[in-house]
Amino acid sequence: MNIFVLTGAGVSAESGLGTFRDKDGLWSRFDPMKLATPEAFAHDPDQVHAFYNMRRQNLLSAEPNAAHRALARLEAGLAERGGSLFLCTQNIDDLHERAGAKRVLHMHGELLKARCTACGDTMLWHEDLSVAAPFPSCRHSGGLRPHVVWFGEMPLEMDAIYDALLGANLFVAIGTSGSVYPAAGFVSEARGHGIRTCEINLEPSDNARQFDERRYGEASEVVPVWVEQVLSQKI
Numbered sequence: 703m704n705i706f707v708l709t710g711a712g713v714s715a716e717s718g719l720g721t722f723r724d725k726d727g728l729w730s731r732f733d734p735m736k737l738a739t740p741e742a743f744a745h746d747p748d749q750v751h752a753f754y755n756m757r758r759q760n761l762l763s764a765e766p767n768a769a770h771r772a773l774a775r776l777e778a779g780l781a782e783r784g785g786s787l788f789l790c791t792q793n794i795d796d797l798h799e800r801a802g803a804k805r806v807l808h809m810h811g812e813l814l815k816a817r818c819t820a821c822g823d824t825m826l827w828h829e830d831l832s833v834a835a836p837f838p839s840c841r842h843s844g845g846l847r848p849h850v851v852w853f854g855e856m857p858l859e860m861d862a863i864y865d866a867l868l869g870a871n872l873f874v875a876i877g878t879s880g881s882v883y884p885a886a887g888f889v890s891e892a893r894g895h896g897i898r899t900c901e902i903n904l905e906p907s908d909n910a911r912q913f914d915e916r917r918y919g920e921a922s923e924v925v926p927v928w929v930e931q932v933l934s935q936k937i
C-alpha cells in the first residue's frame with residue numbers, strides 16, 4: 703500500500719509547539735501579516751527574525767511525541783511490506799526526522815535552515831538569525847532569511863507532492879485545520895482521483911465532510927492505534 707500523509711501543527715502540539723488557529727494559537731497572539739509575509743520582512747526584518755528566532759529556540763528544546771514516532775514506524779513497516787509512505791508536512795519543525803522518519807517533504811520550509819536571498823543557497827542554522835549576519839558560503843551580508851514559506855509565496859516541491867498524492871492508495875491528513883491552500887485542497891484532489899481519504903484530528907477540521915473516514919482525539923493516542931492497524935493489515 704502507498705500512503706500519502708499530510709501533517710499539520712496538531713501533530714506537534716503535544717510536543718509543546720503551538721498550533722496557529724486554536725484558542726491561544728500563534729495567530730491569536732501574533733499578526734501573521736506583520737510576521738509571515740515577504741512584505742513584512744522587507745518592512746521590518748528585525749521583527750520577523752525575532753519571531754522566528756523565538757520559534758527556533760522553542761523547537762530546539764522540544765521533543766518528538768508518540769505520533770511522530772508512530773509515523774516513523776509506519777514508514778519502515780510499509781517499506782518492509784513493499785509499500786511506501788510519502789510524508790508531507792506543513793510544519794517547519796524537524797520532529798518527524800528526530801523521531802526517525804527518513805524522508806520528509808517540508809512544503810512550508812524548515813525552521814532550522816537559513817536561506818541567502820543573494821545566492822539562493824540554504825544551510826543548516828540553529829542560531830538566532832539577524833539582518834547583519836553574513837552567509838558563510840557567499841559572504842553576502844544582510845540577505846539572510848529563515849528558509850520558510852510565507853503567505854503569498856509558493857510552497858516547495860509541489861510537482862513532487864502532486865505526483866506522490868496521485869500515486870497513493872490512501873490520503874491521510876493529521877492535525878491540520880484544512881484552512882490553508884494548497885494543502886487544504888489535497889483531500890478534494892485525492893477524492894477526485896478515487897483515492898480513499900482519512901482525517902485524524904482533535905476535532906473535525908474545516909474539510910471534515912470530504913473525508914471517507916474520520917478519527918478524532920489527541921494525535922499521540924490516535925495515530926499510534928491507526929498505524930498499528932495499518933501494519934497489521936486490519937485496514
Ligand code: OAD
Nearest residue numbers: 710711712715721722723792877878879882903904920921
Ligand atoms: P492550524 O493551527 O490551522 O490547525 C491545527 C489543527 O490541529 C487544528 O484543526 C486542531 O484541532 C488540531 N490539533 C490541535 N491539537 C491537536 C492534537 N493534540 N492532536 C491532533 N490534532 C490537534 O495548523 P495547520 O493546519 O498546520 O503556514 O496550519 C497550516 C498552515 O497555516 C501552517 O503551516 C502555517 C499556518 O499559517 C504558514 O505559516 C505559511
